[in-house]
Structures are given as C-alpha cells and as structure tokens.
Amino acid sequence: MASINTNIAAMTALRSLTSTNDALTRTQDRISTGLRVNTAADNAAYWSIATTMKSDTSALSTVQDALGLGAATVDVAYTALDEAKNLVIKIKDKLVAAAQPGLDRAKIQTEITELQAQLKGMADAATLQGQNWLSVDSAAAGYNASKKIVSSIARAAGTISVQTITIDTTSMVLFDSNAAVAGVGILDAYRNATTGIRYPTQPATPAATDFTIVGINISALTDSTADLATLDGYIKGADRAITELAAGATALGAAKARIDIQQTFVSSLKDALEGGISQLVDADMNEESTRLQALQVKQQLGIQALSIANSSSQSILSLFR
Template sequence: MASINSNVAAMTALRALTATNSSLVQTQSRISTGMRVNTAADNAAYWSIATTLRSDSSSLSTVQDALGLGAAFVDVAYTAMDEAKNIMTKIKDKLVAAAQPGLDRAKIQTEITELQSQLKGMSDAATLQGQNWLSVDSEAAGYNATKKIVSSIARSGGSISVQSISIDTSSMVLFDASTEDDGVGIIDAYRDGTTGERYATQPGTPAATDFRLSTMNISTLTDSAAHLATLDGYIKAADLAISEMAAGATTLGAAKARIEIQQSFVSSLKDAIESGISQLVDADMNAESTRLQALQVKQQLGIQALSIANSSSQSILSLFR
C-alpha cells in the first residue's frame, strides 16, 4: 500500500544511515586518537584496568628515578671509601718505614698528619643531597645506619606497597661524631694498643696504650722496645682498618650491583605494562582503516537508498493528474 503518512522504506533507510554514521564517527575517533578504548563508555572494564596500569607505569617511572639517585649515593660512598683505603695504605707504608731504626719519625709524622687530615676532609666531602654515609653523627635525631632505596612497587588485591633495598652502612662509617661514644668509626674509634683491634663501643677508661688512627702520632717514638711495640700496634691497626674499609666497599659494591639489576628489571617491567595497556586499549590501525573505507561506501549507499525512498512518494502525485 502506498501511503503519504508513513514512508516505511525511507524510515528503514534512515535508520540504516544513522547506524552507519554512528559507526563512522566511532571509527574516525579511533583513527584520530589511536585508541579503541578512549573513555569508560567505550569499554568500562578495559578502561578501568588500563587506568590502573597507567598509574603503576607512572609510579615505576618514579622508581627508576629513585634507583638512579640511590645508585648515585652508593657511587659517592664507594668512591670515597676506595680512596680512603688507598690513603690508609699509604699511612701503613709510612708506619712500616718508620719501624726502621734511626729514621726521623717526626718528619714521617708530618706526612702522616697530612694523610690523616685528608681522610677526614674526604669523608666529610662524601655528601650527596645532604646524606653522608661515611662521616656521621649516630647521636643525631633521626639517624639510621640502615639506608633504604625505593626499588619497586607491588600490587596485591587492589592495594599497592613500596619495596626497597636496604643497605647497612654501620660497617663503612669512617668517622662518628657521637659525643656519647666519642667516635666508633673505622678511623676515629679507639683501638687496642697491642692487637690494633677496634672497639665497637668506647671503653669506660681507655688504656694508656689505646689510640685512634685519626690522632696517632709517632713523632716522639724512639727505638726502645716499648716504643717499637707501640709502632707495631699502629701497623696492625692500619692493616685492620684497610680490611674493614675493604669490607665496607664490598657491601657498597654488592648494593650497586643489586641496584643495577633492579634498574634493568624495572625498565623491563615498565615495558611489559605499557605493552599490556596497548593490548587493551590501542586500536588496530590496519583494521580501522579498512573499516573506514567500508563505512564510507556504506554511507554513500545509504544516502542514495534514502534518496530513492523519499522520491517514491513523489510518484503518488501522478495518480492525481
């Protein structure tokens, strides 16, 4: 039945054209943004997952910065510790030379004093961002010998936690300005005059033969048996200090290696997350370009179909001529 009130063919063609235009807008949006899930309306589940992953990826970027800064702290401490070990080796060499009877130990002490000052100055200078791991004050408020470097983040059950690498710096302290212990660092701690062993804490009353590497003085020593025994204690102490510094440098070296491994892992993890986000929300440009061509043809055909349907009602006029 031909009707001027309802053009069923035109309404059908219009609905088809509207659907085609809607699909065309969606495809053009995907091509322009490169994403098939750009808002929550596109796919709420994927959008939510991708948003969380983007947040984690951003946090991992911050972790990478923290690891880089942590590596810098370790590098500064290691460089200073390694140089301190070299200086202590020179002091030991001077002490061994002073063991030769008849030498002018006062002149040798002049060189040792300069090296002692160099140790203190270098330890104080090993500072980065206000942190110094070698020259400390264990009595200072908030002091903690265990240093933490943010290394990663972990998400479990919707909650996130920060993971860190802990470095115990107590074994690498060269100078400690603590007034209570009056110095328990490798250089400024009291040492046994016979064995050269370092006291972990200060003795109540140091023995007359006890000494510190930071202030020891051989200028007044003679060739007497007692003085040569004192000099032997100094040599033993210097040798032990070198071993203690080597142990501290080993700790720093192991920490540096771990940080480098973690940096590589975080970088790979960040790449994996970015890949996961891409799989969820990125548009397949090959498929979308093909779809665009098809929809454009479909749109043109829809327009022609609607035009034909609209023109069919005009034929009714011929019945009244």
C-alpha cells in the same frame, strides 16, 4: 502499499544511515586518539584495568628515579670508601718505613698528618642530596644506620605496597661525631695498642696506649723497644682498618649490583605493563583505516538510498496527472 503519510523505505534508509554515521564517528575517534577504549563507556572493564595499570606504570617511573638516586648515593659512598682505603694503605706504608731505625719520624709524620686530614675531608665531602653514610652523628635525631632505597611496588588483592632495598651502613662509617660514644667509625674509633683491633664498645677512659687511625702520631717515637712496639701496634691497626674498609666497600659493591639488577627489572616490568595497556585499549590502526574506508562507502550508499526512498513518494503524483 504506497503512502504519503509514512515512507517506510525512507525510515529504514535513515536508520541505516544514522547507524553508519555513528560507527563512522567512533572509528574517526579511534583514529584521532589511537585508542579503542578511551572512556569507561567504551568498555568499563578494560578501562578500569587499564587505568590501574597506568597508575602503576607512573609509579614505576618514580621508582626508576628513586633507584637512580640510590645508585648515585651508593656510588658516592663507594668512591669515597675506596679512596679512604688507598689513603690508609699509604699511611700503613709510611708506618712500615718508619720502623727502620734512624729515620726522621717527625718528617714521616708530616706526610701522615696530611693523609689523615685528607681522610676527614673526603669523608665529610661524600654527600649527595644531604645524605652522608661515611661521616655521621649517631646521636642526631632520626639517625638510622639502615638506609632504604625504594626498589619497586607490589600489588596484591588490590592493595599496593612499596618495596625497598635496605643497606646497613654500620660497617662502613668512617667517622662518628657522637660525643657519647667517643667515635665508633673505622677511622676515629679507639684501637687496642697491641693488636690494632677496634674496640666494639668504646672505652669510657681510653688507655694511654690506645689510638685511632686519624690520631696516629709517630713524631716523638724513638728506637726504644717500647716505642717500636707502639709503632708495630699502629701498623697492625692500619692493616685492620684496611680490612674493615674493604669489607665496607664490598657491602656497597653488592648493594650497587643489586640496585643495577633491580633497575633492569623495573624497566622490563614497566615495558610489560605498557604492553598490557596497549593490548587492552589501543586501536589497531590497520583495522581502523580499513573500517573507515568501508564506512565511508557505506555512508555514501546510505545517502543515495535515502535519496531514492525520499523520491519514491514523488512518483505518486504521476498517478493523478
């Protein structure tokens, strides 16, 4: 039936054209943003998952920064500790040389004194971002020998937690300015005059023969049996300090290796998350470009169909001529 009140063909063509225009708009949005899920309205589930994953990816970027700073702090401490070991080796060499009878020990002490001063200056300078693991004050408020480096994040049952790498710096402290313990660092702790072993608990009143590495003074020593025994204790103390310094450097080296491994893991994890986000929300540009061309053709055909449908009512006029 031909009707001038209702043009069924035009209405059908208009609905088809409107649908095509909506699809074309969505396709153009995907091409311009590169996303097929840009808002929650596009796909609520995918959008929610991707938003959480993007949040975790951002947090992992911060973790990478924290690991980098932690690695730098460890490097500073290791460099200073390794150099301290080399200086103590030089002190030990001077002490061994001083064991030779007849040498001017006062002149040798001049060199040792310079090395001792260098040890203190170097330990104090081993600071990064206000952190110094080698020259400390264990009496300071908030002091903790266990240093934590943010290493990663973990999500379980919708709850996120921060993971850390803990480094115990007790074995690598060179100087401790805590007056209550009279120094417990490798270089400022009192040692037994005979064995050179560092006292685990500092004596309230050190014996006259007890000594510290930075307090060694051989300028007044003679070739007497007692003085040579004292010198022998100094040599043993320096040797044990070298062993302790090497142990501290080993601990730092192991921590640095773990941080390096963690940095690689976090980088890979971040890449995996970004890949997962891409799979959920990114548009396939090859597919979208093909769809765009098809919709453009379909739009042109829809316009022509609507034009033909609208013109059909004009043919009714010819019936009344």
